Amino acid sequence: MNNRPLTPKEQKVVNEFEAARPGTGAIAENNIRHNDKTGWADIIADTPENEIKVSEGTGSNSFIYKRLG
Template identity: 75%
Template sequence: MQEPRELTPKEQKAIDEFEAARPGLGAIAETNILNNNITGWADIIADTPENELVAGEGFSSNSFMYRRLG
């Protein structure tokens, strides 16, 4: 169940970065942050330095290009 609370600036930045990477992912990220008791997302974001909360592109071992946060 979602926690009725305000998002922290770091949480909002993470949501904005997901939304910038692909429209629609911001809403999914927000749901996961607010369901921290199940997902742990808010804890992970709190432990991540703010300068690492950026969308980027990379390659996996199978050469598939993807966008990721961090």
């Protein structure tokens, strides 16, 4: 596992997931640290920081859900 410190944007993603649903911050961190399989760190690096936030929306199935972005 990659034990490097998370970048400020990566830490913000972890914090936003945790705020949206407690327990999911650890899952997000795991996905960031396994970037070679998930691509999360690359996606986060390419995402403007002001777009990293919890928001609500609807999907095609009309259910309301929380998401990042």
